Amino acid sequence: MYNKVFDIRNDEYQKLSTELIKNFDLIGLEKLSVKNMIKNKRLSHSISQISWSRLVDMIKYKAEWYDKKCIQISKVFPSSKLCNKCGYKKEDLTLAIREWTCPKCRTKHDRDINASINILNEAIRINNECTTG
Structure with missing residues (x-):
């Protein structure tokens, strides 16, 4: 079951990151302190489940492939x-x-x-x- 959920999420992230990169020349992302966000007991499970860093990584490497810009903004x-x-x-x-x-x-x-x-x-x-x- 976990593998199925992982595959579905991965497929959605692949589609979303490809769509963003193909449609925009510049993408601005905020650097999030996921480690600090996980300390919030109400949000920790949800944050861990969605794996934001995985989506950000996909956007970044696809931006390089397609010669687009992905700029991360400081968390401060x-x-x-x-x-x-x-x-x-x-x-x-x-x-x-x-x-x-x-x-x-x-x-x-x-x-x-x-x-x-x-x-x-x-x-x-x-x-x-x-x-x-």
């Missing part, structure tokens, strides 16, 4: 805390807060969507830095 980059519109940093943002409004520009943010936009923007910035000098 405040992706959730930065307003993607004006750059304001909300220092007091906790994991329990899923939505917040920027006090500077009044933009309402979904935590995860805001973080993904910031991760992409940081990946673009790093890529431009590497290609221009």
Whole structure:
């Protein structure tokens, strides 16, 4: 049974990573501290089961094969805390807060969507830095 589940998950990761690489020239990923995340008793089993590092590895090696860019953003980059519109940093943002409004520009943010936009923007910035000098 475990082998069957492994094969199904592996097949899905292969399909997903191939689709991402074929459709995008640049992929930005956040480096996650999986070892620290596993310490959370409520999440540890789920995190171990999905094997994020395996998917990231597939994306990285396929990016090399297809001459695409995969840039991992530092885990200390405040992706959730930065307003993607004006750059304001909300220092007091906790994991329990899923939505917040920027006090500077009044933009309402979904935590995860805001973080993904910031991760992409940081990946673009790093890529431009590497290609221009």
